[in-house]
Amino acid sequence: MPASTAKPLRVAVLADSDTRWKWGALTANRISPTEFTQPAESTGTPDGATDPDIRLDGFLLRGRATPxxxxxxxxxxxxxxxxxxxxxxFLREMTKEPYDLLVLALVGGGVQAMLHGLAHAWQGRTERPxxxxxxxxxxxxKLADGLLLRHGADLVLANxxxxxxxxxxxxxxxxxxxSSVTEVALPFLGGAPYEKKAPYTVVFAAQPxxxxxxxxxxxxxxxLIRHARRHPEREVLLKLRSKPGEHTTHIEELPYQKLAQRQDLPANFRLVYGNMGEVLDGTDxxxxxxxxxxxxxxxxxxxxVVLTDLGVREALGNHHFVGSGCLASWDQLDAGHEPVPDPWWVARQGVAVGSRYAAAFDTARRRIAELLAAGELPPLKPYYTPVTAPGYLPGVLARHHLAPDGSPLPGAPAADKAPSPVRQIVRRAARGAYRHGVQRVAPVIRRMGEL
Known part of the structure; x- marks a missing residue:
């Protein structure tokens, strides 16, 4: 986009869950090349506000995790x-609206399906987002699997x-x-540096x-409850991602809320929701x-602290923190241990601070500005094609009602207007039934199978 334009950058974000919507929208604000109107060292809008130089349209892909x-x-x-x-x-919308930038904040299979769908929808076009x-x-x-499903985008961001x-x-x-791989950082880092508070507050960040x-x-x-009883002078919080019946990026079969209902909780123990950044404001x-x-x-x-109580294992993901200096057990925490993170490890994870963090997005902004200035972009070319992955790709696309060439399959769910009230009721009922099956029926069947 030329520097002389007065129009806001038109940005679309397609997301399939609450966490991916947060990542996609904040990423869009961080990487949009608004250096034409603001200094490159700007830290963007970490509080969730949309940059005034950006027109941001959000799309939530309908599915089990729709927030x-x-x-x-x-x-x-x-x-x-x-x-x-x-x-x-969504694909039809992308043929009608003249967007400058499109952020696909989806699971890998969703990204691959949209890349092929967009390649088909934009056939013959040289101007595209x-x-x-x-x-x-x-x-x-799933490093290789997830990465190859994302190949074909103009930029694949690495945090x-x-x-x-x-x-x-x-x-x-x-x-x-x-060449698409572009180093950035997590877009939602921010907030005031830590200062010790009273009362001392311990937060356990639960995962689905x-x-x-x-x-x-x-x-x-x-x-966690034993820690609260052992340290009555501390506030102990269980930070939850979603309420029972809601889904986020991952399926949660056994919500901590339900497990906690069977416990005698001490007075200094609480379950909390809310934005993680706001919770961290009061965390020690x-x-x-x-x-x-x-x-x-x-x-x-x-x-x-990254817990070692259940082992340091790939299945838990805590193996990623080997070398961080943050690994510890509840026994150590009960005894008063506080970890000291390794500076080199932290820097390698993109956890830069101050101006270094703001500059983490400069390369992405510059590359996007160059692509926009070019005016014409080549067709999207994912690594997976009917030639390279004939036994895999068709199934990935079919889950999103797309044919192997990226065209919509006959009968693909689409509508030119909002669904009727009856259709909305049926859709909500279907989601409720699915969530009931995941969180109630599936665990029972699994326990029966273990008898």
Missing amino acids: TARQLDEVGVRADSLREVTAAE VVVTGYVGVVYE SGQDADRFRAVYEGVGADA SVPQTRADRTYLLDR LLVTVSSTAALESLHRRVPT
């Missing part, structure tokens, strides 16, 4: 417009120098173009799917298994 109004309000990220769409509706994708947080599993090196190695290792078993989740809850010790909240906490220099 509720409460979840969206908790995220705190505002947009000029926000609506729910099917894949077919710059397409960007990436990861919400720590990449500790740290370590991730950028790993991403390029994967692409180059399969003979794919690695880590750990998975009832025994492990009950153990962690019991240890952040404890987690492997949540990205640990990186938010480290960014603000809040004492941070």
Whole structure:
């Protein structure tokens, strides 16, 4: 976009959950090349406000994790417009509206489907938005699978120098173009540096799917409660991501809320919701298994612990924190241990502070500005095609009602107008049935199978 234009940058974000909406919208604000109107060292809008030089339209991909109004309000990220769409509706929208930048904040399969769908929808067009994708947080599993499903975007964002090196190695290792990999940082880092407060507050950042078993989740809850009883002078908070019946990025079969109902909770123990940044404002010790909240906490220099009680294992994701200096157990915490993070490790994870953090997005802004200035962009070319992955790609696309060539399949759900009241009721009932099956029926069946 030329520097002389007075029009705001038109940005679209497609997300499939509350956490990905937060990442996508904040990323859009961080990487949009508004250096034409603001200095490059600007820290963007971490409080969730939309940059006045950006017109941000949000799209929520309809599915099992489509966020509720409460979840969206908790995220705190505002947009000029926000609506729910099917894949077919979104693709059709992208052929009508002249966007400058598109951020795909989706699970890997969703990104791949949209890349092929957009390539089909934009056939013959030389003017199209710059397409960007990436990861919400720590990449500790399915590295090759997730990366190759994201290949084909103009920019694939890496949240740290370590991730950028790993991403390029994967692409180059399969003979794919690695030039799209662009180092940035997590877009939601921010807030005031840590200062000790009274009363001393310990926060356990829960995760929907880590750990998975009832025994492990009950153990962690019991240890948190025991810590509260052992230290009655402390406030002990269990920070929850979603309420029962809501879904986020991952499925939560055993919500801590339900496990806590069976416990005699001490007076200094509370369950809390809300924006993680606001919770960190009053935190003196952040404890987690492997949540990205640990990186938010480290960014603000809040004492941070990654638990080793259940082992240091790839299945838990806490292996990512080997070398961080943050690994510790509940026994150590009960005895008063506070970790000291390793500066080199923290820097490699993109947890820079001050001007270094603001500058983390400069390269992405510059690359996007160059692509916009070019006026014409080549067709999207994902690594996966009917030639390179004939036994895999069709299934990925079919889940989003797309044919192997990216065209909508006959009968793909799409509508030119909002669904009728009856259709909305049926949709809500179907989601409720799915969530009931995940959180109530599935655990029972699994326990029966273990008898």
